[in-house]
Amino acid sequence: MSSQTRRLQVLDDQDDGTLLRVAFASSDRERVDQHFGSSCAFAIYGVNPERAQLLLVVEFGDQQQDGNEDKLASKLDLLDGCIAVYCRACGASAVRQLLAIGVQPVKVGESARIGELLETLQAELREGPSAWLAKAIQRTRGADLQRFDAMAAEGWDE
Numbered sequence: 001m002s003s004q005t006r007r008l009q010v011l012d013d014q015d016d017g018t019l020l021r022v023a024f025a026s027s028d029r030e031r032v033d034q035h036f037g038s039s040c041a042f043a044i045y046g047v048n049p050e051r052a053q054l055l056l057v058v059e060f061g062d063q064q065q066d067g068n069e070d071k072l073a074s075k076l077d078l079l080d081g082c083i084a085v086y087c088r089a090c091g092a093s094a095v096r097q098l099l100a101i102g103v104q105p106v107k108v109g110e111s112a113r114i115g116e117l118l119e120t121l122q123a124e125l126r127e128g129p130s131a132w133l134a135k136a137i138q139r140t141r142g143a144d145l146q147r148f149d150a151m152a153a154e155g156w157d158e
Contacts, residue, residue, distance in 0.1 A: 006059040019046030020140060021055065022121065023079050023103075024114050025087035029057060032112040036090040036098075036105065037072060044082060045118060049125040052118040072097060079103050083136035086117055102139050104132050 025034035044056040084104040
């Protein structure tokens with residue numbers, strides 16, 4: 001099983017809960033240049049219509065495209081809570097597993113730059129999201145509402 005070798009988390013007390021988490025399979029944190037299963041690192045950003053910020057970078061040990069799905073478990077755990085992962089390619093089994101946890105795999109071209117992808121995503125959020133993005137937003141907000149309903153049922157008071 002693959003394991004994280006390095007993890008950088010950005011702490012920010014400015015997050016008001018409106019940031020959607022989006023992951024990028026990237027070796028240099030500038031371009032999407034990795035296949036999902038063999039990615040050596042992910043950069044995870046928080047995005048809303050007005051803001052995009054780096055939240056987390058996780059690097060993995062040497063990854064091979066060998067068909068061994070055991071290495072996917074730690075990546076799937078890492079991406080749980082993200083709405084999408086941008087990558088150069090993604091195998092059919094990985095696509096099924098990502099969709100099962102509510103993460104949309106997005107295949108991008110060779111020259112895809114993370115900054116431009118973030119700007120495009122923010123523009124889409126401002127102008128009206130596509131079908132997959134609207135579903136992702138609904139899932140994210142639905143989970144938050146369920147969490148508050150559960151707290152209310154437990155008798156939480158302000």
